[in-house]
Amino acid sequence: MGRSPCAVDEHGALDRARSPRRTAGLGVSLVGLALSGLAQAAVEAEHMEFGVLADGTPVPAVELSNANGVTVRIIALGAAIQSLRVPDRNGTLADVVLGHRSVGEYLDKPQYFGATVGRYANRIAGGKFRLDGREYTLERNDGPNHLHGGTLGFDKVLWRIESVTRGTPGRVVLKHVSPDGHGGYPGTLEVTVSYTLDDLDRLTVEYRARTDKPTIVNITNHSYFNLAGEGSGRDIMGHRLTIFADAYTPVDETLIPQGPPRSVAGTPFDFRQPQAIGARIRDASEQQLLIGRGYDHNFVLNGTPGELRLAARLEDPDSGRVLELATTAPGLQFYSGNFLDGTSIGKAARSYRQGDGLCLEPQVFPDSPNRPDFPSARLDPGAEYVHVMQLRFSTAAASGEQVTAR
Ligand code: GLA
Numbered sequence: 001m002g003r004s005p006c007a008v009d010e011h012g013a014l015d016r017a018r019s020p021r022r023t024a025g026l027g028v029s030l031v032g033l034a035l036s037g038l039a040q041a042a043v044e045a046e047h048m049e050f051g052v053l054a055d056g057t058p059v060p061a062v063e064l065s066n067a068n069g070v071t072v073r074i075i076a077l078g079a080a081i082q083s084l085r086v087p088d089r090n091g092t093l094a095d096v097v098l099g100h101r102s103v104g105e106y107l108d109k110p111q112y113f114g115a116t117v118g119r120y121a122n123r124i125a126g127g128k129f130r131l132d133g134r135e136y137t138l139e140r141n142d143g144p145n146h147l148h149g150g151t152l153g154f155d156k157v158l159w160r161i162e163s164v165t166r167g168t169p170g171r172v173v174l175k176h177v178s179p180d181g182h183g184g185y186p187g188t189l190e191v192t193v194s195y196t197l198d199d200l201d202r203l204t205v206e207y208r209a210r211t212d213k214p215t216i217v218n219i220t221n222h223s224y225f226n227l228a229g230e231g232s233g234r235d236i237m238g239h240r241l242t243i244f245a246d247a248y249t250p251v252d253e254t255l256i257p258q259g260p261p262r263s264v265a266g267t268p269f270d271f272r273q274p275q276a277i278g279a280r281i282r283d284a285s286e287q288q289l290l291i292g293r294g295y296d297h298n299f300v301l302n303g304t305p306g307e308l309r310l311a312a313r314l315e316d317p318d319s320g321r322v323l324e325l326a327t328t329a330p331g332l333q334f335y336s337g338n339f340l341d342g343t344s345i346g347k348a349a350r351s352y353r354q355g356d357g358l359c360l361e362p363q364v365f366p367d368s369p370n371r372p373d374f375p376s377a378r379l380d381p382g383a384e385y386v387h388v389m390q391l392r393f394s395t396a397a398a399s400g401e402q403v404t405a406r
Contacts, residue, residue, distance in 0.1 A: 041066070042168050043168060043169055044066075044166060045166040047062055048060070048063065050077070051102055051103035053107075053158065059075060059076055062161065064170040064171070064172065064195065065197075066198070066199045066201065067199060068199070069093050070085065070201045070203075070393060072197055075106075076159045076161055076174065077106055077159075078106065078115035078159070079154070079174040080106070081099075081114035081195075081223050082113075083347065084096055086393045087321075089319065089395040089397070089398070094228070094229030094230075095230050096225055096226060096230065096321065097224060098344075100344070100345070100346070101347050105344070106155075113344075114223045114224075115221070116154045116207075116221060117148045117149060117153060117154055117221070117222045117361075118154040118218065118219040119153070119182075119185050119189060120138075120218045121220040121222075122147070122218065123145045123254075123255055123256055123367055124138060124366075124367055126146075127146035129369035130370075131186065131215070132214060136185070138184040139184065145255075148222075149183060152183065153183070154178075154191070157178075159174040160175050162175045168199060169199070170198075171195065171196045173194040174194075175190070175192050175193075177191070185215055186213045187213035187214065189210070189215065192209075193205065193206070193207055201393040201394065202391065202392045204389070205391070206388045206389075207220075207388075208384060209384070209385040210381075210384055210385070211380070214378065215379050216377040217377060217379045217385045218364040218368070220363045221361070222359055222361060223359065224340075224357030225358055225360070227316035227319060228319055228321075230357065231350055235356050236336070236356070236358045237278025237281070237355055238276055238278060238316070238318070240315045241271050241315075241358075242274045242275075242313040243271035243334060244311055244312065245264065245302055245311075247263055248262060248269045248300060249300065250288055251291060252291075255292065255296060255366070256366065256367050260373070261300045264299075267286065267288075268281070269288070269295075271299075274315065277295075277336060277355075277358065278355075293338040293354075294355070295335065295336040296333070296336070296338055298332065299331060299333075300365075301332055301362075305328065305329065308328050309328075310324060310325070311360070312325045320396045320397065322395060323392070324392040327387070327388070327389040328362075328387055331362070333359065334359070335359040336355060337352075337354060337356055340357070362389050364377040
């Protein structure tokens with residue numbers, strides 16, 4: 001991988017100048033802090049080349065890293081999180097997301113490791129939906145259904161890197177314009193994805209989209225997390241998960257929601273208190289777990305969609321690493337990595353098998369375009385689609401009781 005000197009644009013200075021906390025008076029005291037060496041350290045930004053496409057086109061990457069060692073590498077292919085290194089309770093760093101070493105593996109495999117997925121993340125029944133009386137037909141790339149925008153979805157796009165910002169926080173912004181009719185979706189869709197890393201170990205991901213015709217949009221990130229480290233040889237069954245949801249959407253045999261949301265109470269889908277993922281995953285009396293070969297379900301998040309609120313908390317008791325996930329989306333797909341079958345090779349040259357990683361994908365509910373009773377995925381010209389999600393990393397004491405936010 002080739003590295004070039006960090007290209008820093010002027011946005012860092014602009015961003016800091018616009019920070020709502022930076023009043024004139026505070027600005028002076030910040031200068032004082034900087035002089036005394038106590039100011040918050042800037043998040044570094046480094047350009048690199050991750051690899052090349054078959055035709056020789058380079059695939060650029062940007063790495064953001066803060067003073068605590070938290071480092072995220074974003075690749076332009078799929079606007080994806082290719083690696084994400086965070087410290088454990090002793091300060092030891094590990095890469096906590098699954099991913100590949102080479103461009104070719106990302107193109108060959110349909111696992112969506114770390115990728116931006118769209119135009120419509122998750123499934124649309126029969127690959128069909130109606131909008132304003134007209135029926136649209138999408139690719140059926142998951143049995144009878146459409147999944148994750150089709151075989152040439154956002155995860156396969158070489159996104160343009162719009163800007164890279166070094167500072168507090170650090171940021172990379174990527175852009176893609178999806179032509180009208182691409183994959184069967186109506187409307188030219190202009191999409192930006194921004195990744196912002198701050199010095200409190202928070203990675204904020206923001207999706208924005210505009211269209212020139214009425215359409216549907218549902219964009220999320222498809223990272224597979226393993227807080228022990230993707231190369232640790234440990235799976236995620238001992239991770240303790242909390243999901244702030246009183247209900248989930250049960251599915252049919254093809255993983256399309258059927259009927260109204262169902263209460264999680266008294267079922268293996270109740271994660272309102274922390275539960276080890278492996279504790280109930282093989283409960284054969286729960287038909288929904290058999291259908292999904294584990295968890296592969298959308299949870300109806302508590303709270304108000306549109307507001308950034310906590311959706312889930314994941315903890316690895318051994319390393320102490322904790323991930324809290326907040327989102328503005330109405331739902332969260334919890335997928336326990338059921339289709340990892342040993343054919344994908346990870347960054348540590350180990351094959352990934354079932355349960356080696358889990359996805360927490362904030363989103364509009366699956367099949368919303370065919371479900372008037374679900375929150376709408378519609379986007380009209382003049383309106384803006386905005387989805388914000390935030391990954392907050394910290395560590396917990398060995399007892400698992402006490403959380404120390406940095
Ligand atoms: C999503 C789906 C899963 C699977 C993965 C990709 O999370 O819900 O069923 O298709 O993507 O393998």
